[in-house]
Amino acid sequence: MYKVLIVDDEPMIREGLPTLIPWTSHGFEIIDSASNGKEALEKYRNHQFDLIIADIRMPEMSGITLIETIREHDKDINFIILSGHADFEYARKAISARVVGYLLKPVDEDELIEYLEKLKKKLDQQHTLDELKMSNQTVLKNNFILSLLHDENVDQKTVEDELIAWQLNSKEYQIILLKFLSANNMDIDEVKQLLAQAFEPDRGALFSNDSGIGMILKDIPKTQESYQYLLETIKKIVHIYDPVISISEVVTSIEDLSEAFRQANQLLEHHFFFEERGFLSKDSKPIIPPQEVRMERADVYEAILDSYAEKLYFAIDIASQMGIEERLIEIAQLLVNERSTEDQIKRYYFRILSSVLNKCSAEKSEIQSVLSEVSESMVDIYKQTNLSQLMNYIQKLLMKIMSSLEYGDQHDQMKRLEDFILRNYHKHLKLEMLAEIFNYNSAYLGKLFKNHTGEYFNTYLDKVRIENAKKLLNQGFKVYQVAEQVGFTNVDYFHNKFKKYVGSSPSTYRKKVK
Template identity: 45%
Template sequence: MYNVLIVDDEPMIRDGLKTIIPWTSYGFQVVDTAADAVDALKKYKAHQIDLMLMDIRMPGMDGLQLMSEIRNTDTRIHFIILSGYSEFEYAKRAINANVTGYLLKPVDEDELIQYLEIVRTKLQQEKGIELLEKDTLTFQKDHLLQTLIHLNKDEQEAITEESLTLFIDWVKYRLIVMELISKREVENKLLFDMKQRLKEIFEPEKGYVFMYEQKISILLKDHAITEEKLVDLYQKVTEVMIGDHSVCCSISKEFTNIKAINKAYHEVKSLLDRKFFYHENGFIQSDSQPTFQTRKNIEYVNKEFPLHSFAEKLYYAIDIANQMAIKDTLQEAAQVMVDLQFCEEKMKKSFVQLMTAILSKCSATKPELQSEITTITGNIGEIHYQHNIKQLINYLYTSLRKVIENLDIGDQTIQIKKLIDFIHRNYHENLKLEALAELFNYNSAYLGKLFKNYTGQYFNTYLDQVRMENAKTYLTQGLKVYRVAERVGYSNVDYFHHKFKKYVGMSPSKFRKSRVK
């Protein structure tokens, strides 16, 4: 609809003109009326007026003066003049002042409709030209920025200074690059809609929005950045998100030459390429700290991730229902992967392997949790859709917490009973009091004291006893000594031989001969 303002000092004429025809049927709407030129100026500024029906003679400023005042700043508005026979000389001056139409009072309905159709056609033509000019200018700006980003410094010399005038009047610049993150392929229409929303926010006063490499970019104009403004800017950028997609944003350092957009873009893009390793609650900048820093001077066997060791730690943490130990172990696993300089894909693949190993072991030893384990296993592919390390760890932690959420941690007595049960089920592993103390959230010396008070034996003595009793069972079954040693947790057969003889009073071989018929 095109907006109409009716200006006449006679109330009956104003009201009559509002009702004489069905304005909306011809593409117009009367947004207001005014009683004189001063009132008309005020209401013209309050609305975006396309057509003004105006009496040529009014008290104070007349219609011609009002037209001249408006034409100083607005050449697109259309005027239809209203006058009586006695004002014909004014009317001739009005026609020379480039008005669209001239109507004698009382206004004839059909004549007014004819003029409205003429005005509507002109407005449509003007709108088309305006859009074409705007599209042409947008294309020129987009092409210039895309060319500047694409070309290297030497190739940029071929760009004319005339082309650069599209942005050359800016004093300083910053560049924001946005990357949409989704489980499914991002549609071009979604990017276009987001781009249009951002244009409404930033153009033309604050910057310019364009596309490059399927990413939305915002060239900020003369934008001084404080921490507070950065937070506000991030909120403005991200509030245009549509649907269940998320977005990651990076912002460049300030630069003062538009040609430096090439360097700014590639620096910002390199940060986005490593977005997985950063937090998601703001812009990634050149001085942003990743979630985990690479630790130096740490050696890893064969420079490989110790999958079995972390699977074992996590299984123990689940076994004793220690949620904190689960989270700490997951974070330590991520830290080790960062130390080993794993890329995002390799890190996610390693966590899939780690989860598979844990859940497989839990499935074999905890049949009562089979339903929950099956559900988590079915959703393990979600690991690949986690946007950053923090989100990935939280996802894994939440999944494993569901496995143990019905297990009771209990008081000290229950804790010691759990520890004893744990020893009887895992005596064949390399159990250390210090490691178990961490899982149970105790100081190792204090846990050892509690254990001694409850069992009457020191931890290592009790563990040796459990191992020896199981070794006797295996030897009775006729297993070879070195096999028995392995099964009860001793990698050194001689050490096992020494321990067994001390505990039983005879060598493992002699014991087996005495029991095997």
């Protein structure tokens, strides 16, 4: 809507003119009124109007004087003159003052509407031209900034002139980059406009880049309060889009802007590895710092990762929340050490969790509905925005499985371990791996287990396997089948263990039973 000020010393005109026609239907809105030219001039200085409708004859300051005074500073504002006299002299002065129209009182509705329609068409055209001009200026400025940031070969004199033209000449610069993690239904132009209103030209200039929106800051006071105000101002505008905001170090020459941009961009690309929700800077601490320990062989690396599916399954089986937490951290550390990307990390976690679900599905048929729910939720692994969120989300899914299982009243750790062996004797069990899950030193766990059962861990496991082997032999299974089903990968080794604990070979034992 275009804004209108009515100026007339007659109250009947000031009050009646707003009701004469449906102003908004014609694109105009009466914002205010004044009783004389002097009052109108004051209101003009404090507000912005597109059209002033003024009486010619008024006390203190006439309409013509009002027009001439405003025209000294504003060549574009529009006027419609009101007069109670059909006087040629008044009309001549109105024409010389470049007014839109000249209306006699009482005002004719159709004549007023005709003037308004012509004026609206003119204002609409001007508005379109202004937007186009502003858009072209924005494109030119953006291209100039990008040429500096990408270190393009630009003439030094041209650079200096453009820095002054865009009000970017400064002694110190910093680059800020914004990436939006929730950009659905985002009006990027509106966001840029709001940021520009907050920062341009005093604090710097905005530009668009591949990641989102960037800013060149100039001469920012290097105080905590200054940066906090800067951060709060940005977040107030863009917080609903979940922004990640990186900031470069301060540079003192325009030639170093490309390095500052590269630094801020690299921080933005690696935001997944940081929990930072303030400015992401070179001083930001990663969630899990990389260690200089890397696998030389890819197959070893893959095998270690795959082994964590079994460890997590065992942690669920013995109801060890700590075991789940620590295994997830170990996986993350391994992946970070290998310099895995965000996408690679999410894919590895997805693969490991899928393997855990498969193991649970095969062993724990009573919780199939819960496993289905967890499986459907796995797609959200790819929506987690940093490593900490990702680990917490996967832990939440694993805890959902664990909480659905019945564990009875197994409060005693050694009883739980003993029960775990009785249920999983056929798997590849090692004391060291179980010590990790139960959060014990392996030697100490072995001593606790010996005190509890009277047997060393390996002896106890062998005896459990042999007892179950005897049952399978009784059912008529062949020796090699029994060996495999109770956890022995080598038939000869099974034969020796069986003879040690039973006193005869498996074949002889089966004949005796028959």
